[in-house]
Amino acid sequence: EVQLVESGGGLVQAGGSLRLSCEYSGFTFDSYAIGWFRQAPGKEREGVAYISSSDGRTYSPDSVKGRFTISNDNAKNTVYLRMNSLKPEDTAVYYCAVRAGGVAWFWGVYDYWGQGTQVTVSS
Numbered sequence: 108e109v110q111l112v113e114s115g116g117g118l119v120q121a122g123g124s125l126r127l128s129c130e131y132s133g134f135t136f137d138s139y140a141i142g143w144f145r146q147a148p149g150k151e152r153e154g155v156a157y158i159s160s161s162d163g164r165t166y167s168p169d170s171v172k173g174r175f176t177i178s179n180d181n182a183k184n185t186v187y188l189r190m191n192s193l194k195p196e197d198t199a200v201y202y203c204a205v206r207a208g209g210v211a212w213f214w215g216v217y218d219y220w221g222q223g224t225q226v227t228v229s230s
Contacts, residue, residue: 109133109219111203116224119193123228127188129203129221136160140210142217143177143188145199145226155201156188157210166210171197193228201226 115127129141142157156177157166165177176189186203201224204217211217 109205111205111219111221113201113203113221113224116201116226118227118229121193121195121228121230123193124189124191125193125226127190127201127203127224127226129186129188131184131186131203131205134205134207134219136205136207138209139205139207140217141177141179141186141203141205142210142214143175143186144202144204144214144217145197146202146223147196147199150199152214153199154212154214157212158186159210161209164210166212190226193226195228195230197226198228199226200224 111131138161143155146152155171158177158179174192179186204220206217
């Protein structure tokens with residue numbers, strides 16, 4: 108059974124930082140990609156960071172580049188999302204997801220999802 112469990116969300120003031128964790132298990136893909144996505148009320152689901160298991164390359168949209176950093180601790184089967192300089196518009200439920208193969212930008216091609224963790228940034 109594939110499992111992904113997010114944690115680390117919470118309430119933080121604008122300008123603050125959070126580190127989200129995604130513990131994953133139950134898959135043995137030769138190569139895979141893990142992405143962090145967020146969903147806010149009234150907004151489209153948005154990928155904020157991706158990492159490839161094959162070469163370790165990471166990707167983020169310009170909106171968060173320089174503020175968000177994704178990393179994968181293979182020994183711990185945990186992907187992290189470090190979020191700095193948080194803004195109220197970062198408020199959302201954050202999900203991690205995995206797909207077999209390489210990084211893709213589109214959320215719809217990710218196969219397994221965690222339950223999400225709420226991040227609320229206050230002004």
